[in-house]
Amino acid sequence: MAALDAILAAGLGLLEAATAASEDPEQRELAIQALDTHADRPEPTSAQAVFPAVVRLIEAQRALQIASEDLQSVARSGRDFRKLVPPNNPALALRGALLAAAGGLVGSALFILTGSFIGELTAFSMVIFSLVLGSMPVPQNIAPKLVIGVFAGASAGVLYRLGVQPFVTDWVTLVLGLLPFVAVGAIARANPRTATYALDANMCFMLASQAGAAAAPLPVVLGSGAAMIGGTIAVVLCIMALPRPGRGLITKTEDRLIRDLNALSARREAVDPHRWSALWGRRILTLATALETAGEGLPRQFFGLAGQGYQILGRHSKTG
Numbered sequence: 001m002a003a004l005d006a007i008l009a010a011g012l013g014l015l016e017a018a019t020a021a022s023e024d025p026e027q028r029e030l031a032i033q034a035l036d037t038h039a040d041r042p043e044p045t046s047a048q049a050v051f052p053a054v055v056r057l058i059e060a061q062r063a064l065q066i067a068s069e070d071l072q073s074v075a076r077s078g079r080d081f082r083k084l085v086p087p088n089n090p091a092l093a094l095r096g097a098l099l100a101a102a103g104g105l106v107g108s109a110l111f112i113l114t115g116s117f118i119g120e121l122t123a124f125s126m127v128i129f130s131l132v133l134g135s136m137p138v139p140q141n142i143a144p145k146l147v148i149g150v151f152a153g154a155s156a157g158v159l160y161r162l163g164v165q166p167f168v169t170d171w172v173t174l175v176l177g178l179l180p181f182v183a184v185g186a187i188a189r190a191n192p193r194t195a196t197y198a199l200d201a202n203m204c205f206m207l208a209s210q211a212g213a214a215a216a217p218l219p220v221v222l223g224s225g226a227a228m229i230g231g232t233i234a235v236v237l238c239i240m241a242l243p244r245p246g247r248g249l250i251t252k253t254e255d256r257l258i259r260d261l262n263a264l265s266a267r268r269e270a271v272d273p274h275r276w277s278a279l280w281g282r283r284i285l286t287l288a289t290a291l292e293t294a295g296e297g298l299p300r301q302f303f304g305l306a307g308q309g310y311q312i313l314g315r316h317s318k319t320g
Contacts, residue, residue, distance in 0.1 A: 103130025125231030149200030157208025
């Protein structure tokens, strides 16, 4: 675990120093030269030593090499490492549960009030897809694709009910009539480009087609397809209006790091810079993992906060 902590500390130092050096053209050029150097233990030149950010970059590069070598020499212990898991987000879980409950309540109320099969399809769409989207960390990413899949599946179901179902007389014609639709759905599901859309399209086709049932008049068929699509669109519009969870994670982590900086600045005794870097590296890595799941990137301001931490550590080392 110590070797991993060393890699995290060196990695954080490397990212922070590179971010700080990139703000000045001269430092950026010197930093690029330092990164292009393939020495085993790089040392800053006289020109590079003028700039603290470039010096920190070279020191972090050297520390990363040492930590990587140490990790290669570590023998397997046979025990699993403790995983770095993203922070819990109870607000996101509660929001998903409330969304699913609201979708189920509204859809069920429509079905109870109308008592028709069209209302049943609307309720089905709102209940199922609010549950599906509510269980995702970032439902906004998949919601537009879900609408396309449902539209394709419901439209294929309407086409089947109007063009094939009236001619179904026995199980042979039933199978032959369904076969082309099932084959196209299977091919679309097997294709990586259309697999996401096909999952919902196949499910909605099997429901909207009402295979095996008697033929229905045109208004009922069109109303059933429109109800399924309309219920899905209503849920998706609600999903797209919700704020993304990444902003809350960024604010929470930033407040935590600022409190750490204030506590670090107020301390009088010396602080182990490697331990501090490893701790911050874990926190920022955890945040980056959670943000990647949320479809967002790590903001540059966190490396600025890390730079402030290194400055405080530098003052501690001078006074100590």
